[in-house]
Amino acid sequence: MIMKNFALFSLFVLCALWADAQEPASYVNPFIGTTNYGATYPGAVMPHGMVSVVPFNVTPHKGNEYSNTDSWCSNPYVYNNEWMTGFTHVNLSGVGCPDLGSIIVMPTTGELNVDVNEYGTTISDEKARPGYYSTKLNRYNILAEVTATMRSGISRFTFPEGKANILIDLGHGLTNESGAHIKRVSDNEIEGYKLMGTFCYSPQSVMPVYFVVRIKRDNMQSGYWKFQDKLPGARHNWSSTSDTYKLYKRYNKELSGEKIGTYFSFDATEGEQVEVQVGVSYVSIENARENLDAEQTNLSFEQIKKQAYVTWNDELKVIEVEGGTYDDKVKFYSALYHLLLHPNILQDVNGQYPAMESDAILSLDNQDRYTVFSLWDTYRTVHPLISLLYPEKQLDMVRTMVDMYKESGWLPKWEIYGREAHVMEGDPALIVIADTYRRGLTDFEVETAYEAMLKHANTVDNHFLRHDNDFYLENHYIPFLKDYDNSVSQALELYVADYNLALMASEMGDKTTYKKAMQRSLGYRNYFDKEFKLLRPVTEEGKFMEGFDPVQGENFEPVHGFHEGTSWQYSFAVPHDVKGLMRLMGGKNKFVQQLNKCFKDSLFDMSNEPDMGYPYLFNYSSGDEWRTQKQVHDCINRYYKNSPDGLPGNDDTGTLSAWLIYSMMGIYPVCPGDMNYTLSSPVFDKVTIHLNKEIYKKEKIIIEADRKSVNDIYIKGIEINGSPYNRYFISHKDLIELGHIKYKLGAAPKQ
Amino acid sequence: MIMKNFALFSLFVLCALWADAQEPASYVNPFIGTTNYGATYPGAVMPHGMVSVVPFNVTPHKGNEYSNTDSWCSNPYVYNNEWMTGFTHVNLSGVGCPDLGSIIVMPTTGELNVDVNEYGTTISDEKARPGYYSTKLNRYNILAEVTATMRSGISRFTFPEGKANILIDLGHGLTNESGAHIKRVSDNEIEGYKLMGTFCYSPQSVMPVYFVVRIKRDNMQSGYWKFQDKLPGARHNWSSTSDTYKLYKRYNKELSGEKIGTYFSFDATEGEQVEVQVGVSYVSIENARENLDAEQTNLSFEQIKKQAYVTWNDELKVIEVEGGTYDDKVKFYSALYHLLLHPNILQDVNGQYPAMESDAILSLDNQDRYTVFSLWDTYRTVHPLISLLYPEKQLDMVRTMVDMYKESGWLPKWEIYGREAHVMEGDPALIVIADTYRRGLTDFEVETAYEAMLKHANTVDNHFLRHDNDFYLENHYIPFLKDYDNSVSQALELYVADYNLALMASEMGDKTTYKKAMQRSLGYRNYFDKEFKLLRPVTEEGKFMEGFDPVQGENFEPVHGFHEGTSWQYSFAVPHDVKGLMRLMGGKNKFVQQLNKCFKDSLFDMSNEPDMGYPYLFNYSSGDEWRTQKQVHDCINRYYKNSPDGLPGNDDTGTLSAWLIYSMMGIYPVCPGDMNYTLSSPVFDKVTIHLNKEIYKKEKIIIEADRKSVNDIYIKGIEINGSPYNRYFISHKDLIELGHIKYKLGAAPKQ
Structure with a gap:
């Protein structure tokens, strides 16, 4: 395991976690290349994995030297940036144009706030090793850990006592494309797609990414949100939702738009761990669900984490x-x-896979x-x-x-x-x-x-x-x-x-x-x-x-x-x-x-x-x-x-x-x-x-x-x-x- | 039939079309109430019809005294307005807040232009009677005629020779809600939904309208469009689609967003008539298709038009x-x-119908x-x-x-x-x-x-x-x-x-x-x-x-x-x-x-x-x-x-x-x-x-x-x-x- 703060590096910790420090996977430092335009990421991913779960810290904000509104920023994560706004589930490593960096899951606490410009946090105690990443979300006192299978991700959030929120934000990311669709299919599951592509400004190179997000918890309140454009004239004053993020508290059917998302809120007990599973497919929502079920059913977070590490070690x-x-x-x-x-x-x-150019x-x-x-x-x-x-x-x-x-x-x-x-x-x-x-x-x-x-x-x-x-x-x-x-x-x-x-x-x-x-x-x-x-x-x-x-x-x-x-x-x-x-x-x-x-x-x-x-x-x-x-x-x-x-x-x-x-x-x-x-x-x-x-x-x-x-x-x-x-x-x-x-x-x- | 330009009114035409001028339906003037805030529309609709096909002429434009950006404009059509941008398929009659006025079909000719601020036209020779409306689109020399069943509309466009386009625009309308999803299901059919509601600024009163649009013609080119927000910094210059309407020419899967639509283009022969069918449901896309099929299969435009008129006459x-x-x-x-x-x-x-408040x-x-x-x-x-x-x-x-x-x-x-x-x-x-x-x-x-x-x-x-x-x-x-x-x-x-x-x-x-x-x-x-x-x-x-x-x-x-x-x-x-x-x-x-x-x-x-x-x-x-x-x-x-x-x-x-x-x-x-x-x-x-x-x-x-x-x-x-x-x-x-x-x-x- 590589810890971001190298001063904290402890051989003791290293040895305690991995008995055989000589295993190739133990040498991997996923932070290499995460600045100086290396454009790599420290998130959890399997070899050739379709899904990677990556801390997204390039939202424009104080403390973020590079952001996704900068012309050349093509990566979801920059090492020296300070402000993190969630975990993306599809990402590219080491490329020179921004794309993917989307399907964002973000845990918060306290009053619900779905504005990406406001809900972020500084992070600390980042740790990364093949197939696993964890960090502390300072503002919320949440421990966030993520791991992945080939076609799905799983996050485990450890909350303090009090009101907790999990945001699934489809309204921002790296891609220059936009527009998403979401639908709640049960009290703790949503499905949808988001358009990606226009890679390197190639306008016809676009594709949808389908997803299913499942939160392993009951008794949650949930709803959608959408940023509503400003209504003209007096309508803006009459409307409580014009030019702001509108919360859809009673509407549960399909929602489409540009800056949209879903929230889940609940009262967490001290130290409560909640897991969020994300399945992805480039074929269909059904396949995203099938991928998630096939790769995560009957596996705990720890088992998936271990499986990812062992797979990496074997490859290396x-x-x-x-x-x-x-x-x-x-x-x-x-x-x-x-x-x-x-x-x-x-x-x-x-x-199944999507054919080339059709x-x-x-x-x-x-x-x-x-x-x-x-x-x-x-x-x-x-x-x-x-x-x-x-x-x-x-x-x-x-x-x-x-x-x-x-x-x-x-x-x-x-x-x-x-x-x-x-x-x-x-x-x-x-x-x-x-x-x-x-x-x-x-x-x-x-x-x-x-x-x-x-x-x-x-x-x-x-x-x-x-x-x-x-x-x-x-x-x-x-x-x-x-x-x-x-x-x-x-x-x-x-x-x-x-x-x-x-x-x-x-x-x-x-x-x-x-x-x-x-x-x-x-x-x-x-x-x-x-x-x-x-x-x-x-x-x-x-x-x-x-x-x-x-x-x-x-x-x-x-x-x-x-x-x-x-x-x-x-x-x-x-x-x-x-x-x-x-x-x-x-x-x-x-x-x-x-x-x-x-x-x-x-x-x-x-x-x-x-x-x-x-x-x-x-x-x-x-x-x-x-x-x-x-x-x-x-x-x-x-x-x-x-x-x-x-x-x-x-x-x-x-x-x-x-x-x-x-x-x-x-x-x-x-x-x-x-x-x-x-x-x-x-x-x-x-x-x-x-x-x-x-x-x-x-x-x-x-x-x-x-x-x-x-x-x-x-x-x-x-x-x-x-x-x-x-x-x-x-x-x-x-x-x-x-x-x-x-x-x-x-x-x-x-x- | 009531003609908008009353100077053109001809008893001969009236008698030729309706043998018995004493029929109650022959007295109906659908233009009554289409100005002076009456908020009615002259479009085609059945008694208590779910669908109405209405000329939409309240897009802000020179010649339009009232527009959907004006605070009090709550109707899809205003009699004295001059600039028309298509036919809406869900509408409210006589209400005081703007809603619905959406699912817009617009025929044009010549070079494809999908910008609602640019593709409109003045109209002339408007005629309306129960269940039927027609007008000439002056700029394009197209005759547009529309009629309706209970849950579907059908438009018949008569084109001049040359390049013809049919636009299905989901990016504007009357409703203060926004966001739509479309998917091409065949060479001449699309399906989707659009969110409506927030009627009278009641933020939680929202509902999706599902639709199927079928064009009764083969051999068409087609694609989607979306207005792309302006990309930040240099990206705007690198992108050919930033801050403009982007055409998706090769992408045919799902598309979501705010200002989106689909176009179909083809080379029309002189006088070629093309019919566009729109089925609607508030339950599902499948039901929209079932409604369309049930109500229009084996019926010609003329038969539907006649059926609407006869139904009205019987009611009246x-x-x-x-x-x-x-x-x-x-x-x-x-x-x-x-x-x-x-x-x-x-x-x-x-x-089937959507339940109240669930x-x-x-x-x-x-x-x-x-x-x-x-x-x-x-x-x-x-x-x-x-x-x-x-x-x-x-x-x-x-x-x-x-x-x-x-x-x-x-x-x-x-x-x-x-x-x-x-x-x-x-x-x-x-x-x-x-x-x-x-x-x-x-x-x-x-x-x-x-x-x-x-x-x-x-x-x-x-x-x-x-x-x-x-x-x-x-x-x-x-x-x-x-x-x-x-x-x-x-x-x-x-x-x-x-x-x-x-x-x-x-x-x-x-x-x-x-x-x-x-x-x-x-x-x-x-x-x-x-x-x-x-x-x-x-x-x-x-x-x-x-x-x-x-x-x-x-x-x-x-x-x-x-x-x-x-x-x-x-x-x-x-x-x-x-x-x-x-x-x-x-x-x-x-x-x-x-x-x-x-x-x-x-x-x-x-x-x-x-x-x-x-x-x-x-x-x-x-x-x-x-x-x-x-x-x-x-x-x-x-x-x-x-x-x-x-x-x-x-x-x-x-x-x-x-x-x-x-x-x-x-x-x-x-x-x-x-x-x-x-x-x-x-x-x-x-x-x-x-x-x-x-x-x-x-x-x-x-x-x-x-x-x-x-x-x-x-x-x-x-x-x-x-x-x-x-x-x-x-x-x-x-x-x-x-x-x-x-x-x-x-x-x-x-x-």
């Missing part, structure tokens, strides 16, 4: 680490924890349907890592993507609950499919997947995802057409996609596609400006854009040709042709010089995905591998911490965390589709990766480091299965089949 | 009139038409459940007249009231769709029950009804309707407690209620109650101030309120002790003890003098219910009956017209219309409960009232007038069944059993 055990500091282990397992939040489960307990309700039997595919982010580290650690999950994710194609005619790019949000660049699904297939995970509908890849690559008119494919297919680059377009960023993504299409074509025996796609993948060379030794936007006429400034674009400053970054942050982002780039730059020395400048002059951005491979690129220059070891360790230590600011930016549904996991283990996938890992020095003395034997035919990979001190970060020698190894690259196949890397480390670079 | 035939001018007949049958709008049917075709759904087999009981208004004229003309309806209305007591513990006062709105004064249900019973309509649960009456009269604590019963029971008056209270108005109502309770007690053999209640009914004498010869508020100490101004309260000016009126407008409102009042005033001469002053000095208000009996009070002074004849005719001619301003104020669910019907026939019920009619000169030469023979054992009542000219309004003699009759009063029993009154009229008062 896939990697065992030895050595390193306590903080290293916390950073590592917290990253693995964050890796396992998205994509998350979409189907209900009965197998209103159809489909059903699955023996497969998980995933959602929240942030593929531009996740193709680089998340999916290769899931393929290695949880190949059965990765297969279901790819099956999901292929099913989405079958349902909607297109593979996803940024998919959220059955809707494409059209966020970020390129065509990353092609990359994920090829990479997965090439890792030996071929048990999906490959022919259909390849058909989809070809459609994505070759369609010119009415392309759902690429609006510029015609010019690209002919000229192999995207032209700079107007100020602040993302032309180069878009093209760089298409190159990696084409590279992966070529690899997949090769697997499929399609030589024509292989040749064409591989040729296109090198089109980045059109952008290479020898003067700057950087990529530079190019016009339709094939000329470099005038007024190029290679550092324009820092800190989200508008920039021509690049998306959320500078030319420096994109110019090395051709992982499929690093040697080619090196030649363009004038050879390895010039390349290393230019790459070094990124780090020396702070032109590198750890939180921007195209840069994530930069620290590893020195490995392409023989003799410069020590620079990779140095930069990787520097990044691990500088940007990743066991503290709320322990992520360098949006975790991007586990992308930054996955980078950390690889990097702390000493291996990194050089380029999706390319089956090589490049090697660096691990943080731990020993890493054991337990493999899925059914799929990989091997039981484990062991990575060992022989070091005298934590400062020994430089590789003096490498042995594979006991034999000296001179390369800094190893294939996925060799890694699995040979299974044992041993690093000999020292405090100084190898001479 | 209850009275036949001969003589009088064309306008007299129009005024008369339009009044009878307005009488038959409320109370209206509440139960669905399957018999969420229960109850069911009836062989009885109609009524709703919209504006009893303070209607006890005076509406219910006595329905008892005479449609006793089977009146019995169901009283059965409904008794059922409401059984369901909620209380009889209604101002009931609207299962909720008490607590509007106006007194306890009028007692009056209606006693009056109905004494007219011989006794086939209801009399014991239960009497139990309810006693509870209403005797309960002191937690009275649902009377908050001042304790003091009243002891002191027989309501004290003036604070500025602008309605103490005298409230007490005056309780006196008539107690008078009726006494009469009922007598029927029930309950002498104790009879005595007490009759005694209380004379408590108005406490208010009589000899100085003014008027009623004046009295304090708790039994002293007259200081600062009394008997003309304070005109035109809704705030006034102490009286509700929406002056002391003059209330001081004669003791219909159960006119002779006693006369004595207090100092005898018949002083009484006539004071009453005359009302008319001479314009202190009388024809549109305020307590004044309605004033013109008839001269009949209590022997020799002054000619004054009644003069005043009644003067009121008929001055305040009632065959024109949109043809009602002197809110029709109050038929109350003013019922006064006109009585007055034009020459009989008037002097006081509910008192079984006497007082007599005046009829407008028509012959009136035949067809009686319900099963209940009244007689077939008809005939009232004849022998006159030489329309100016012969003075009674020269009266014959009952051929025998001279010297009195100006006749009992209900005699009227029915004898059945034939003949007036001999002349141009000058009888000497």
Whole structure:
């Protein structure tokens, strides 16, 4: 358990609660990433859980530095904020746009007040561990504890004596969508739905979240509320409810509107514990109830809490680490924890899920349907890592993507609950499919997947995802057409996609596609400006854009040709042709010089995905591998911490965390589709990766480091299965089949 | 058919459409009362119909003198307004507070625009007759025609060639409530509900209206819309839908919110007719669909239109009139038409209806459940007249009231769709029950009804309707407690209620109650101030309120002790003890003098219910009956017209219309409960009232007038069944059993 107030941290408490402090789950600190724009949350959630129960503290209020009315606040919880207004039950982790963060349950005491701007409280004694979160609500002297199953949440509130209230507020949250419906179905149960979506301002990407809320208590008074808009003229004065929150005390049928909610009030005895169950579904209210009943019937709060913890622990055990500091282990397992939040489960307990881009309700039997595919982010580290650690999950994710194609005619790019949000660049699904297939995970509908890849690559008119494919297919680059377009960023993504299409074509025996796609993948060379030794936007006429400034674009400053970054942050982002780039730059020395400048002059951005491979690129220059070891360790230590600011930016549904996991283990996938890992020095003395034997035919990979001190970060020698190894690259196949890397480390670079 | 533009009126058209222009329905002008605050509507509706399809033209816009943002506008349609924004499907007729006026269907052409402030149009060529309304939508060159069944509406739109749209707008209307839910169930059908109520600012009187809308056309595009509130900060700029109407083009599941709607678009051929069916229920969406299917399946628009007309005609035939001018007949049958709008049917075709003051759904087999009981208004004229003309309806209305007591513990006062709105004064249900019973309509649960009456009269604590019963029971008056209270108005109502309770007690053999209640009914004498010869508020100490101004309260000016009126407008409102009042005033001469002053000095208000009996009070002074004849005719001619301003104020669910019907026939019920009619000169030469023979054992009542000219309004003699009759009063029993009154009229008062 991680306590927010670290001064209070007590080994005694820790040991008392969890006998085996060595369990991986005991190292997870859910507060990591909850500030510094990490956009993670400390709430209770299961691995890939549909439901997460998260303290919501971004309502605008004194004490809240960031709020959901701030433009960039995309998370339901910010560590340094002080004012909390309830527990949300659907949430996104580590994303860059606000959505979900809704279905809010808030306990209060005293006179009923349903105004979100007034009923909040400061909190203290926050504690979080996998599947559990608790805090004290200072103003009300309530202890709030929450835990979760896959598709439901449960809160336990311990009240002081006196009037107690439980508010279910559907009128605020993170999503930019609005509007909800509620209906009381019994004295202690309500059902309803709330519209979510418009993720990243994509107006047609909307979906309803259905819910059932059940309060495990009898003898309560209850009613609805709605904020009533101001009535015109004298009507405002005649009305007691105009321009205020109206309480519906006698009305119990359906209620719809924008700022609506339900309250339950009762007289609590001292220390009375009341539990609130919330079931969720993206299919129907009936399914939300079925999910709740299936996952919570006959289970106490304590049993659910324990089940969540045990499940997490079992998932995290896939990697065992030895050595390193306590903080290293916390950073590592917290990253693995964050890796396992998205994509998350979409189907209900009965197998039903909402189809991609339609209103159809489909059903699955023996497969998980995933959602929240942030593929531009996740193709680089998340999916290769899931393929290695949880190949059965990765297969279901790819099956999901292929099913989405079958349902909607297109593979996803940024998919959220059955809707494409059209966020970020390129065509990353092609990359994920090829990479997965090439890792030996071929048990999906490959022919259909390849058909989809070809459609994505070759369609010119009415392309759902690429609006510029015609010019690209002919000229192999995207032209700079107007100020602040993302032309180069878009093209760089298409190159990696084409590279992966070529690899997949090769697997499929399609030589024509292989040749064409591989040729296109090198089109980045059109952008290479020898003067700057950087990529530079190019016009339709094939000329470099005038007024190029290679550092324009820092800190989200508008920039021509690049998306959320500078030319420096994109110019090395051709992982499929690093040697080619090196030649363009004038050879390895010039390349290393230019790459070094990124780090020396702070032109590198750890939180921007195209840069994530930069620290590893020195490995392409023989003799410069020590620079990779140095930069990787520097990044691990500088940007990743066991503290709320322990992520360098949006975790991007586990992308930054996955980078950390690889990097702390000493291996990194050089380029999706390319089956090589490049090697660096691990943080731990020993890493054991337990493999899925059914799929990989091997039981484990062991990575060992022989070091005298934590400062020994430089590789003096490498042995594979006991034999000296001179390369800094190893294939996925060799890694699995040979299974044992041993690093000999020292405090100084190898001479 | 009545055409709005009377210059266009064509006898040819009239005759072509209705062969028999003498049919009562052909005289109905639904435009009467649609301005001058009459608050009626010209739309299509069946007698007591749950659904009315009404042109909604009170959206704030240039050209609309009154709008639903004006404080006093309580009607969906105002005759002189110019800007129309669709057809509403649930409406109230003649009431003084805005409610319902919702579920709006609007056809447009050209580019889709869902903003109610922009999609409206001027209209022309309005035509209305019972069960049918049509108009041209000028901006769109669409012919719109509407008709209705009991629980559903159907619109037929004739489009020009080109893009056509049908909007179903749930985001505006008359009701002060808000919030709706919609769901598309097929390519041409939606279902949903919208919250209505808070009638007259009674915050807990809310109810959902469920609906199904079906468009009888294939091959349409469709989507939802919602007005999105403005997003904060930079989000507003990033969003294409912030602070505007957002179109949901791909989302088809449930949608909730405040300003929401659905559109259907298609390419119309020239003259293409598209029909839109709307089914409604106050029980459930399923019932709304069942109502629609039961009432419209296999019926064409023309058949429904004809069915509505024939039904109206059959209802109106209850009275036949001969003589009088064309306008007299129009005024008369339009009044009878307005009488038959409320109370209206509440139960669905399957018999289900929402219980009074609870969420229960109850069911009836062989009885109609009524709703919209504006009893303070209607006890005076509406219910006595329905008892005479449609006793089977009146019995169901009283059965409904008794059922409401059984369901909620209380009889209604101002009931609207299962909720008490607590509007106006007194306890009028007692009056209606006693009056109905004494007219011989006794086939209801009399014991239960009497139990309810006693509870209403005797309960002191937690009275649902009377908050001042304790003091009243002891002191027989309501004290003036604070500025602008309605103490005298409230007490005056309780006196008539107690008078009726006494009469009922007598029927029930309950002498104790009879005595007490009759005694209380004379408590108005406490208010009589000899100085003014008027009623004046009295304090708790039994002293007259200081600062009394008997003309304070005109035109809704705030006034102490009286509700929406002056002391003059209330001081004669003791219909159960006119002779006693006369004595207090100092005898018949002083009484006539004071009453005359009302008319001479314009202190009388024809549109305020307590004044309605004033013109008839001269009949209590022997020799002054000619004054009644003069005043009644003067009121008929001055305040009632065959024109949109043809009602002197809110029709109050038929109350003013019922006064006109009585007055034009020459009989008037002097006081509910008192079984006497007082007599005046009829407008028509012959009136035949067809009686319900099963209940009244007689077939008809005939009232004849022998006159030489329309100016012969003075009674020269009266014959009952051929025998001279010297009195100006006749009992209900005699009227029915004898059945034939003949007036001999002349141009000058009888000497």
